[in-house]
Amino acid sequence: MMVDHDTALVLTDPQNDFLSEAGVxxxxxGESVREVGTIQNIERLLExxxxxxxxxxxxxxxxxxxxxxWRFGGTLEQKMHEIGMFDRRGPLTLEGFEGSGADWLDQYKPYLQSDATIVTSPHKVYGPQNNDLALQLRKRGIGRVILAGMSANLCVESHLRDLLEHGFDVTVVSDATAAARHPDLGDGYAAAMTNFRYLANAVIDTAEAAKALSG
Incomplete structure (x- = not known):
């Protein structure tokens, strides 16, 4: 894999509520995160x-x-609201934000709090249709995206689908994500891997992605 000047790393939801053992x-x-090595692999991509x-x-x-x-929502959308996932007190305040479920995982902060990192407006369900990700990428001349983060079959897959529809070349990092396992709903990670292989321009692992990113 070659990384050109028009390539960017895009992360979805690298936040405590997904990646910390204290997260809701x-x-x-958690089981999927541990098995895949998601936390360490995202850090390797950032490095x-x-x-x-x-x-x-x-x-x-x-x-x-x-x-x-909101008066209606899908299964996981309703669950997120019920458990207070990613909750902040308001869009114009950081009161209570540090260390909360909406905050970054501590080990990612040196990278994500850098002035060079672009943090978009929030997405609200799963995909980036209602935030400014595509705009920010286009305004910086980005045409190729290396995509990772949480969670595989929800926000990562939704970002993949939307970015593809906007004409981006999208590579997914298969072991820098994870997903829920539910006895009734099924294995979200396995479902996502199937769809990634059908949809993405490429699916690679962290070792290959990190090597390409670092040049």
Whole structure:
């Protein structure tokens, strides 16, 4: 894999509620995160992108008080609201944010709090249709995306599908994501891997991606 000047690393939801053992979704995703090595692999991508001067974009998930007034939603969408996932006190305040479920995982902060990292407006369900990710990528001349983050069959897959429809070349990093396993709903990670292979321009592992990013 070759990384050109028009390539960016895009991460979805590298946040405590998914990736910390104290996060509200850990019971659902923790087993998958551990097995895949998601936390360490995302960090390797961040290290590689920083070393190689590849721009890092983050598409975060935040919910404010007014978002909890929605009157309908899908299964996991409703669950996120019920458990207070990604909750923030408001769009204009960081009160109570540090260390919360909506905050970045601590080990990622040196990379994600860099002035060089682009943090987009939040996506609200799963995909980036309602945030400014595509705009920010286009305005910086990005045409190729290396995509990773949480969770595989929800936000990562939704970002993949939308970016493809907008004409981006998207490579998914298969072991820098994870997903919920549910006795009734099924294995989200396995479902995502099937769809990634059908949809993405390429599916690679962290070792290959980190090597390419670091140059």
């Amino acid at each position: 979704a850990w019971e659902l995703v 590689g992108a920083t070393a190689g001067g590849v721009p890092i974009f983050v598409s975060p998930h935040y919910y404010y008080a007014h978002d909890h007034q």
